[in-house]
Amino acid sequence: MEEKARQRLEAIALTIRRHIISMLAAAGSGHPGGSLSAVEILVSLYFEVMRHDPGNPAWEERDRFILSKGHACPVVYATLAEAGYFPVEELQTLRAFGSRLQGHPDRKKLPGLEASTGSLGQGLSIASGMALGFKMDGKSNRVYCLMGDGELDEGQIWEAAMTAAHYKLDNLCGIVDRNGLQIDGWTCDVKSLEPLADKWRAFGWNVIEVDGHNVCDLVRAFGRFRHSHFKPAVIIAHTVKGKGVKSMENEAGWHGKAPGPDLAAQILEELDGGERR
Amino acid sequence: MTAVSLVENIWTEVEKIPTRFGYGDGLVELGGTNPNVVVLGADLTSSLRVDRFRDTFPERFIQTGIAEQDMMNLAAGLSLVGKIPFVSTYGVFCTGRAWDQLRTTVAYGGLNVKVGSGHGGISVGPDGATHQALEDIAITRTIPGMTVIVPCDYHETVKVVRAAAEIDGPVVIRFGREKVPVITTPDTPFEVGKAQVFRDGSDVTIIACGVMVYESLKAARMLEDEGISARVLNCPTVKPMDIMTVVDSAQETGAVVTAEEHQVMGGFGSAVAEVLCRHAPVPVRTVGVQDVFGQSGSPEELMESYGLTAQAVAGAVRDVLEMKKR
Numbered sequence: 001m002e003e004k005a006r007q008r009l010e011a012i013a014l015t016i017r018r019h020i021i022s023m024l025a026a027a028g029s030g031h032p033g034g035s036l037s038a039v040e041i042l043v044s045l046y047f048e049v050m051r052h053d054p055g056n057p058a059w060e061e062r063d064r065f066i067l068s069k070g071h072a073c074p075v076v077y078a079t080l081a082e083a084g085y086f087p088v089e090e091l092q093t094l095r096a097f098g099s100r101l102q103g104h105p106d107r108k109k110l111p112g113l114e115a116s117t118g119s120l121g122q123g124l125s126i127a128s129g130m131a132l133g134f135k136m137d138g139k140s141n142r143v144y145c146l147m148g149d150g151e152l153d154e155g156q157i158w159e160a161a162m163t164a165a166h167y168k169l170d171n172l173c174g175i176v177d178r179n180g181l182q183i184d185g186w187t188c189d190v191k192s193l194e195p196l197a198d199k200w201r202a203f204g205w206n207v208i209e210v211d212g213h214n215v216c217d218l219v220r221a222f223g224r225f226r227h228s229h230f231k232p233a234v235i236i237a238h239t240v241k242g243k244g245v246k247s248m249e250n251e252a253g254w255h256g257k258a259p260g261p262d263l264a265a266q267i268l269e270e271l272d273g274g275e276r277r
Numbered sequence: 278m279t280a281v282s283l284v285e286n287i288w289t290e291v292e293k294i295p296t297r298f299g300y301g302d303g304l305v306e307l308g309g310t311n312p313n314v315v316v317l318g319a320d321l322t323s324s325l326r327v328d329r330f331r332d333t334f335p336e337r338f339i340q341t342g343i344a345e346q347d348m349m350n351l352a353a354g355l356s357l358v359g360k361i362p363f364v365s366t367y368g369v370f371c372t373g374r375a376w377d378q379l380r381t382t383v384a385y386g387g388l389n390v391k392v393g394s395g396h397g398g399i400s401v402g403p404d405g406a407t408h409q410a411l412e413d414i415a416i417t418r419t420i421p422g423m424t425v426i427v428p429c430d431y432h433e434t435v436k437v438v439r440a441a442a443e444i445d446g447p448v449v450i451r452f453g454r455e456k457v458p459v460i461t462t463p464d465t466p467f468e469v470g471k472a473q474v475f476r477d478g479s480d481v482t483i484i485a486c487g488v489m490v491y492e493s494l495k496a497a498r499m500l501e502d503e504g505i506s507a508r509v510l511n512c513p514t515v516k517p518m519d520i521m522t523v524v525d526s527a528q529e530t531g532a533v534v535t536a537e538e539h540q541v542m543g544g545f546g547s548a549v550a551e552v553l554c555r556h557a558p559v560p561v562r563t564v565g566v567q568d569v570f571g572q573s574g575s576p577e578e579l580m581e582s583y584g585l586t587a588q589a590v591a592g593a594v595r596d597v598l599e600m601k602k603r
Binding site: 064106107108114115116117118119121122125126127128129130131132133134136137141155156159160162163166 | 315346353357358
């Protein structure tokens, strides 16, 4: 990827981190950790990889993105707003009564959301159904599904993994936000996931491991997915929960807690400092 | 109220066909007219009678293996790209095991997924309690936006399948395993959300769905000999309920008995009672399974033992008429 393109994506990522902090502070609740860890994934998809049109959210030829880890919706809302699906100002209504930005995604309310998610473990099956439908119709649309690593505790993920491999859904790309933390602590302490790549391989998937905060690596990984045939692909994106905000990085306590106004102001300053560097 | 015309002789020479055959045949018919219809099965293809669809439209049949939760969400995904998926498995699995998928992804998402909920009720028989869906009506009708339909016989099931494809939204179709009397004809009118008078009467209204409609007709016939005039309403659409017909009938007859092959708590009878306590608070008795699990046995033994017979319905009518007198 060209240096200019990388800088563009990184600048957008920073803006989205700012949105996440300010919208969560306004809401007074929500999930910063797993939103911040997925920023570069979302930015790569919506600003480089996916075929989509913010002016026409119902465009039939669009690629689809399913947020299986529905609690990370702040990063999706911020990305959709930055992409132009709805006004950026609306981000401040997150979780408020009557808002289109529900605590977990409601596809009926907000343009750009493909599915209502939040009950973990369901997204990969939804994405598989879409991918299967596109295959049946001979269409070239691709489907991307972002899962949390803690979410992989859910058995349904592995049902879907078997189904997608069985039907050779090479138009389906799973992404695991491998930040290593879930509510009760490190994923290895809660329930061991490793050897994770081997598990996916054994289920019949192409596995691509990347630094989930490196937009160049991510975009390259999505390119490899597009060139893999007869198998679905999963990108295991190694990330840091709370990435970009020093006080939140690798802290399970910031899974589902919003920063207060003072801390939020401090974090925004910290992020601005990062921008100046 | 005028009764709709049924098969001529339902007492001595009635034909018996399982309602699941109506589901399977309905899908084959629908597949021929609507190219968007796809059917999903979870290793129960012949049992659910969807092998006919699979063999007729193999490219539109999706085998998911024994993975009902995955199947429900696969259907959700298929509906999001323009398909009309019919998820097909036993009621205990598609409404129980996959309830969260049905509630959160399908119904909350407003998705156009149809659920063929087979082996409903205790008449499943020897498989026993694990496989007898007796809570499915209760747990699906409480989901906002859900349509829940319990057809009474083969022909009505075919019509329900046809109608379900015309509804833009989730629909649960509940049918059974055993052969049951065919009391309607291909020409008997059917409309989602409409109850029909299958037999007119003036002292009491028996409101039933599924196989209990035939038992209710038998009960009404028995009661006639005792000088009791019982109206029988076939009310296949549990949700949205035909409030007007139910309320009018309750007001005209002054007493109601409901009959369902399901737990009495939260199910069809509860749905009728909810309507009546608001609009026409007449005495009500509910016939159904009394808050217990089933067991193995022949369908006849079980229906008898768990009080799902014409005799039980007639007994409830006598009870409710006592209350009406007070």
